[in-house]
Amino acid sequence: MSEVLKIFKIGGGIIDDLAQLSEFLTELARVPGPKVLVHGGGKGASQMLQDLGIEPRMVQGRRITDAATLDIVTMFYAGKTNKQVVALLQQRGVNALGLSGADGNVIRAAKRPVKDIDYGFVGDLDARSVNAALLVQLLGAGLTPVLCAITHDGQGQLLNTNADTIASSVAVALAHSYEVELHFCFEKNGVLTDVNDDSSVIPRITPGLYQELKASGAIAAGMVPKLDNAFAALEAGVEKVVIENALRINDPVKTVLCRS
Numbered sequence: 001m002s003e004v005l006k007i008f009k010i011g012g013g014i015i016d017d018l019a020q021l022s023e024f025l026t027e028l029a030r031v032p033g034p035k036v037l038v039h040g041g042g043k044g045a046s047q048m049l050q051d052l053g054i055e056p057r058m059v060q061g062r063r064i065t066d067a068a069t070l071d072i073v074t075m076f077y078a079g080k081t082n083k084q085v086v087a088l089l090q091q092r093g094v095n096a097l098g099l100s101g102a103d104g105n106v107i108r109a110a111k112r113p114v115k116d117i118d119y120g121f122v123g124d125l126d127a128r129s130v131n132a133a134l135l136v137q138l139l140g141a142g143l144t145p146v147l148c149a150i151t152h153d154g155q156g157q158l159l160n161t162n163a164d165t166i167a168s169s170v171a172v173a174l175a176h177s178y179e180v181e182l183h184f185c186f187e188k189n190g191v192l193t194d195v196n197d198d199s200s201v202i203p204r205i206t207p208g209l210y211q212e213l214k215a216s217g218a219i220a221a222g223m224v225p226k227l228d229n230a231f232a233a234l235e236a237g238v239e240k241v242v243i244e245n246a247l248r249i250n251d252p253v254k255t256v257l258c259r260s
């Protein structure tokens with residue numbers, strides 16, 4: 001039986017609220033064993049773009065990333081956000097190491113090809129894009145890698161990449177070396193039957209129930225690509241996927257996805 005590795009993905013509003021981020025990281029520091037943190041920050045990036053006079057544009061959950069937008073999201077995700085998270089983890093006794101995909105060639109993505117829509121400098125990736133050997137070495141040295149949404153193409157070009165996709169791809173890539181648990185942490189208590197009622201957490205979701213909930217409209221918006229990704233990761237060897245409140249990761253209330 002291989003060792004359990006917990007991969008946490010944090011996004012939504014939590015990452016941009018210093019008090020909530022600090023609370024999440026305090027809980028994360030209490031989680032024993034090897035772990036990886038992947039963070040987004042899309043909400044805060046949109047706010048920063050607006051403050052700088054650039055109108056954010058999202059299509060099907062992905063940001064249209066022109067050169068000016070890429071500069072700003074790189075500064076925001078790989079700079080301010082990543083380093084703030086690392087500093088707060090260090091304060092909590094966790095030896096965190098902040099990385100973009102270019103650092104140590106940890107994630108090499110491919111620029112999304114232009115079809116109907118030109119997404120600009122957006123990277124696509126899968127588990128083969130992840131330098132699992134490096135992550136295994138870092139984890140073996142007792143470090144906690146903190147990955148942001150910036151990747152590279154190996155030709156000197158930085159790319160903006162969806163953070164849920166990074167988390168799933170890293171989880172699948174590491175499933176050969178560890179028993180991987182993938183935790184998607186956000187501001188709600190899990191996947192809910194009523195998105196406005198935090199007490200309506202669905203404890204267990206199979207692929208069949210997921211299709212029913214999607215068809216009825218109970219699961220919608222950003223939750224759909226998240227769960228599509230998550231079920232694909234389960235099929236590809238990840239042992240367990242959990243959807244949970246970022247401020248209650250050590251509490252039992254959460255949604256667990258099951259293969260059957």
Ligand SMILES: Nc1ncnc2c1ncn2[C@@H]1O[C@H](COP(=O)(O)OP(=O)(O)O)[C@@H](O)[C@H]1O
Pocket residue numbers: 010011012013040164185186187188190191192193194195218219220221222223226
């Ligand atoms: N059934 C559901 N349960 C929980 N959240 C849901 C559900 N259906 C839709 N959502 C929405 O999905 C959002 C999470 O997706 P997203 O915004 O992409 O998250 P993040 O920014 O954390 O990656 C929630 O904030 C919620 O508004």
Ligand SMILES: CC(=O)N[C@@H](CCC(=O)OP(=O)(O)O)C(=O)O
Pocket residue numbers: 010011012039040041042043045061062063073122123149160161162163164
């Ligand atoms: C290409 C693309 O869409 N990249 C995302 C990366 C950040 C992210 O995924 O943030 P959350 O997890 O907080 O949504 C973006 O710029 O919004």
